[in-house]
Each structure stands twice: as C-alpha cells, then as structure tokens.
Amino acid sequence: MDRRTLLRSAVVGAGSVAFGFTMTRESLAYPAQTGPSPYGALQAADANGIMLPTGFTSRVIARSTQPVSGTSHIWHSAPDGGACFADGTGWIYVSNAELGSGAGGVSAIKFSSTGAITAAYPILSGTNRNCAGGATPWNTWLSCEETSRGFVYETDPYGVNAAVRRDTMGRFKHEAAACDPDRQVIYLTEDEGDGAFYRFIPTTWGDLSSGTLQVLTESNGVLSWADVPDPDGQPKATRQQVPGTKRFDGGEGCHYKSGTCFFTTKGDNRVWAYNAVNNTLAIAYDDDLTSNAPLTGVDNITGATVGDLYVAEDGGNMEICIITPDDIVAPFLRITGQSSSEICGPAFNPAGNRLYFSSQRGTSGSSSGGITYEVTGPFRTAL
Numbered sequence: 273m274d275r276r277t278l279l280r281s282a283v284v285g286a287g288s289v290a291f292g293f294t295m296t297r298e299s300l301a302y303p304a305q306t307g308p309s310p311y312g313a314l315q316a317a318d319a320n321g322i323m324l325p326t327g328f329t330s331r332v333i334a335r336s337t338q339p340v341s342g343t344s345h346i347w348h349s350a351p352d353g354g355a356c357f358a359d360g361t362g363w364i365y366v367s368n369a370e371l372g373s374g375a376g377g378v379s380a381i382k383f384s385s386t387g388a389i390t391a392a393y394p395i396l397s398g399t400n401r402n403c404a405g406g407a408t409p410w411n412t413w414l415s416c417e418e419t420s421r422g423f424v425y426e427t428d429p430y431g432v433n434a435a436v437r438r439d440t441m442g443r444f445k446h447e448a449a450a451c452d453p454d455r456q457v458i459y460l461t462e463d464e465g466d467g468a469f470y471r472f473i474p475t476t477w478g479d480l481s482s483g484t485l486q487v488l489t490e491s492n493g494v495l496s497w498a499d500v501p502d503p504d505g506q507p508k509a510t511r512q513q514v515p516g517t518k519r520f521d522g523g524e525g526c527h528y529k530s531g532t533c534f535f536t537t538k539g540d541n542r543v544w545a546y547n548a549v550n551n552t553l554a555i556a557y558d559d560d561l562t563s564n565a566p567l568t569g570v571d572n573i574t575g576a577t578v579g580d581l582y583v584a585e586d587g588g589n590m591e592i593c594i595i596t597p598d599d600i601v602a603p604f605l606r607i608t609g610q611s612s613s614e615i616c617g618p619a620f621n622p623a624g625n626r627l628y629f630s631s632q633r634g635t636s637g638s639s640s641g642g643i644t645y646e647v648t649g650p651f652r653t654a655l
Contacts, residue, residue: 309602328649336642351630353404354617406449416446461523525573612637
C-alpha cells in the first residue's frame with residue numbers, strides 16, 4: 273500500500289480525523305479535493321506578472337529598500353507575515369521583516385477609505401527573523417521570531433505604543449499565532465521538523481503580561497493540553513519537556529474561525545483543523561490525499577468572512593490557493609517570473625474586498641527584492 277492510499281485509509285477510518293474541515297458535517301470527500309475555483313480560471317498574467325481570475329486587478333504597494341509611495345519610509349527587505357487593522361474609515365496593513373542579526377522588525381502602511389496610501393512607519397525594530405504572527409481582538413499585532421528560543425513581541429499597528437516582548441508566551445522557534453476569543457487562548461505554531469502546537473492562556477484576556485503556556489499532547493488517540501514546565505526553553509526546549517507531545521512537521525501559518533484553528537505544516541504539505549469545541553484534530557488538506565493537488569509548499573494562511581481559506585505557497589508554483597467550505601481546493605492567483613521567492617502575509621482589509629500579500633524575494637531572488645501587493649475584485653460575501 274503506498275503512502276497516499278495508506279493516509280486516505282487512516283483519515284477515513286480514524287474518528288479523530290473523519291470530519292470535514294467545516295466541522296458541521298461528515299464528509300468522505302474530505303480532506304479537500306481539487307475542483308473548480310468559485311472565481312473561475314486564472315487569466316493571463318497582468319502587468320505585475322500576476323495571474324488572476326476575471327474581474328480582479330493587482331497593484332504594487334511597496335518594494336523592499338524603496339520608499340513607500342508618498343512617504344519617506346523605506347520598506348523593509350524580506351517581507352513576511354502580515355495582517356490588517358481597521359483605522360477609522362480606512363485600514364492599516366502590517367508586515368514582518370524576516371531578517372537576522374537584529375535587522376528584523378515590523379512596518380505598517382496606512383490606507384484611506386479609498387485605498388490611497390497615507391502613511392508608512394516602523395512599529396518594531398532590532399529583532400530577528402520576524403516570520404509570521406497574528407492579530408489580537410484588541411488590535412495589536414503579535415510578531416513572532418523564527419529563531420531558537422525566539423520571542424513573541426506585541427506591537428501597536430497605529431504606531432502609538434512601544435512594542436512589548438511577551439516572555440510568558442514561551443521561547444521557541446515561533447511561527448504564527450491565532451487568537452481564540454471564545455476560549456480566551458492564543459494558539460501558536462512552531463517551525464521545527466518535530467515541532468509542537470501550543471496555546472497560551474493569559475491570566476487576564478487582553479493582557480499578555482502573564483499566563484500559562486500549554487502544549488497539545490496525544491495518548492491513545494485522545495488529545496489533551498498540558499502545561500509547559502519551563503516556557504523559557506532552557507536548558508530543555510519547550511517541545512521536549514512534556515511526554516506525549518503531539519508532533520507536527522514544520523508548523524507555519526495559523527488562523528482561527530468559529531471554533532476551529534486552522535494551521536499548516538510545510539514538511540508534509542498539510543492544513544490541519546483543530547476543533548476547539550470538541551477537542552479533535554482533522555486534516556483539512558494533504559497533497560498526498562488530493563488528486564492533481566494544486567497546493568504545495570503550504571505556508572501562511574488566512575480566511576475570508578465567508579469561510580474560504582487562502583493558503584500561500586513557499587515555493588510550489590507561487591500560488592495562493594483557496595479552500596472552500598465545501599472542501600474544494602483551487603488556485604486563486606499565481607505570481608509568474610518569481611520562482612526563487614515565496615508568498616507571505618496574506619490578509620484581507622476589514623471590508624474583505626482587498627487582499628494584501630508579499631513576494632518575499634521578488635524577481636531578484638534576494639531579500640532586498642521583496643514586493644508587497646494588493647488585489648482587489650469581487651470577493652464573495654455569501655455562499
């Protein structure tokens with residue numbers, strides 16, 4: 273029996289992973305299968321080298337090492353994870369810089385209600401390899417360091433308050449974070465081949481200065497959460513401290529929606545769905561379980577209010593793919609001529625009609641060649 277057949281049998285047969293990723297029905301077609309995009313086929317590349325469905329357009333909003341249009345702020349190299357925040361009638365897009373040697377950090381671009389750029393500025397500096405992160409319900413951005421014993425920094429997208437290092441959220445090779453306001457916890461992924469999946473429970477919701485770090489464990493098919501004895505990760509790494517820790521092959525993006533935390537693992541090209549209501553884990557997508565799989569190099573993930581997931585590729589053929597609530601996976605866009613790059617930081621503006629993302633190394637293949645884009649068009653608001 274080959275790996276694909278073996279995995280498909282395991283998914284259908286195992287009670288903990290037999291549910292569709294919507295968690296509202298059982299579905300033997302699950303994990304997501306290749307099918308037609310709700311937006312139709314990709315059209316020829318536009319002037320920016322991006323293939324989009326009919327009705328969608330792209331624009332470049334920033335280039336690494338160059339001033340953001342209309343501002344004096346130099347856009348950072350190696351743009352990575354990002355998120356959008358409401359700002360009056362406009363919004364703000366924040367973006368990490370995945371640079372080492374203290375050159376990492378976060379920058380922000382402010383937009384008016386019409387989408388015009390009105391300002392750009394730094395909100396964190398002097399850190400290392402700020403990869404992904406997550407937005408909080410109280411409008412801060414958690415920027416995660418993807419280094420051994422890396423930190424999480426809580427930053428202010430509006431540029432008013434100084435960034436704060438949140439030591440109690442643990443020191444490990446952080447990737448992404450997703451807030452669950454229903455259980456008042458924050459899920460965290462770890463970019464290690466034998467990485468763990470964590471949650472942080474603040475002592476007071478909305479205040480990350482204290483709390484408890486836990487790790488997901490599994491025993492005889494039953495999932496549990498256990499306290500990490502030493503979140504500082506020294507001398508023993510956090511992922512090695514608790515017996516029975518559930519292992520994940522290279523944790524990447526993380527997104528919470530309606531009781532489910534979706535997260536990706538790059539080592540096996542999977543999208544996972546942790547159902548926090550029932551405490552179960554499912555495979556929402558696996559390229560080994562999908563015929564003619566369009567999505568490889570799974571990385572950052574975000575979601576639209578309608579329930580669609582958008583998953584960016586690190587490598588692959590430089591696509592952002594959509595996974596619909598009816599378990600269809602299909603390309604939404606493709607960046608051409610940038611095969612030595614990766615797509616990072618997908619995020620929708622508050623209205624859900626503009627999608628932001630970056631090509632980390634652009635056409636040059638180097639971190640100084642990063643390009644940050646905006647796509648507008650008829651994103652669906654109802655199924």
